[in-house]
Amino acid sequence: MKAAVLKACPRAQLIDIDHSVPAFDVSLASFLLWAGTRDFAPGTVHLAVVDPRVGGERRPIAVEAGGCFYVGPDNGLLTTVVGHRRDLAAVSLARPKAASPTFEGRDVFAPAAGALAAGALLADLGKPVTDLVVLPDLGPSVVWVDGFGNLVTNLEPPIARIRVNGVEVRLGVRTFAEASAGKPFWYVGSLGLVEIGVREDRADRVLGAKRGMPVSAR
Amino acid sequence: MKAAVLKACPRAQLIDIDHSVPAFDVSLASFLLWAGTRDFAPGTVHLAVVDPRVGGERRPIAVEAGGCFYVGPDNGLLTTVVGHRRDLAAVSLARPKAASPTFEGRDVFAPAAGALAAGALLADLGKPVTDLVVLPDLGPSVVWVDGFGNLVTNLEPPIARIRVNGVEVRLGVRTFAEASAGKPFWYVGSLGLVEIGVREDRADRVLGAKRGMPVSAR
């Protein structure tokens, strides 16, 4: 895929963001795609692929949102990005005749991403579409357990307290240093979302919590 | 190694391809080196190192093939690249006096790769050689189990059916969507080679198959 991007845009600067999303986890990929790309400058092209497990052809798409481009399968991967942005345009990518039927990353997505990086207009790449696939909204929940075991929710502050897996977390702090070891607390993380942590321990383990679990806050 | 490449060619664009090959697995590395570099533009320099486990000094080499360059140890790592290309030139790299005797990656391979990226001619880097080490040809076999458990073979189409680990796979499909869940099938993968997959499952698990297993096809 990197070779195919460079073929279309030899001066492209390739930046690896994340290769750790488990296969088939479109929901997590959607969140991390938003989280990992939100700070890049206008004009940046984001290329993401995650297999939705069940075969079936997914429409390849390119989206322009907030001045940046996203290229990938129309399988819900762009749900979080689309949900956070209003100024949206999307096209269905033309599939080259010689494209591999089993791996569109190299033959469809990467050439499109390269073309956009080289200055192509979104409209040059395919026909406009508006009916993007969007994952079902699961409501307030744990959307990511980060590498330290912190529970990242999709709730924005202000809140007073938050409940997860039957435990009510009342203590809210600004930094981990304000908490005492072993006691769960909530805080506003670097994404601007409410997170739950435990100092010197993993919140997921302490609270028996997993990604996808509902949360409720007041 | 990256620092050493940049020392020789400050404007080099460094691209990570793969850091997942298990130590000592020269055979797998040889296949993935071919698979991961075949789409890069002429002039690209590919730097690869894999330790062959058994000590012993390996001749450091640089090869020009198909307009691209390959730099690494002459331990069979270039077998698949060499086997797929005819227009080949190779040199034995001079070993700088101060080079570390235990890690040639930094002191021999990376400077040579950087020099080539900066425009040096292959002939500038050492004496021509023709007797490259080539791994034994194991015949038709599973050469890679990809991250999804698909069995990638070294067979090219057309075939009618393929047998692996005592199971004959008769169903051939164009895309995973054409198959029904749980039933093995063969298809032509993105490398142009015959692969065996199982929809919504791992073919390696379903078929009890591993890399290196022989296959036979009709």
Place this chain on the structure above:
Amino acid sequence: MKAAVLKACPRAQLIDIDHSVPAFDVSLASFLLWAGTRDFAPGTVHLAVVDPRVGGERRPIAVEAGGCFYVGPDNGLLTTVVGHRRDLAAVSLARPKAASPTFEGRDVFAPAAGALAAGALLADLGKPVTDLVVLPDLGPSVVWVDGFGNLVTNLEPPIARIRVNGVEVRLGVRTFAEASAGKPFWYVGSLGLVEIGVREDRADRVLGAKRGMPVSAR
């Protein structure tokens, strides 16, 4: 963090060195930061973050040493770099008002690294400091077990023999090829430090040795 670096220096060339240091292991990170950055050209900016587990605010710092820059938390992460270099200047980084209190990597370190890459002077980034946090010197010990199980010590040659975990290693070799399989030996590794290896096996397993174990040499 990569986005924040590019925001401050759009032409920066981003190079990933290592994402494998376990969370909280400042001591290992300090060694690998030195080992992984020592060969880069003057002017290179090195950005490193590792969480020291215990909360508490760490002073964000930038250091100029040997013509290169290091940006990160003042939690001991720079111990090995500082210990190997004399020509040192350091500043305490100003913390932007809008910075996330829980993740300084994106809002403090990365912008500072980008600014330095774009040509800012160290003195532009904050007030000079001289009392950098330094990890306690553990004396001669195993400072890293590399991916092959070799024991990298902080001892420089010459030595005649070395003892670790109750075993005296007398055999010294120049390359692995000189040793016989299964028998521990010492050698001078690519970092210029004494290492202990076992041909065709892992020295850590053969010797029951771990990182942090003391060694003694004669």
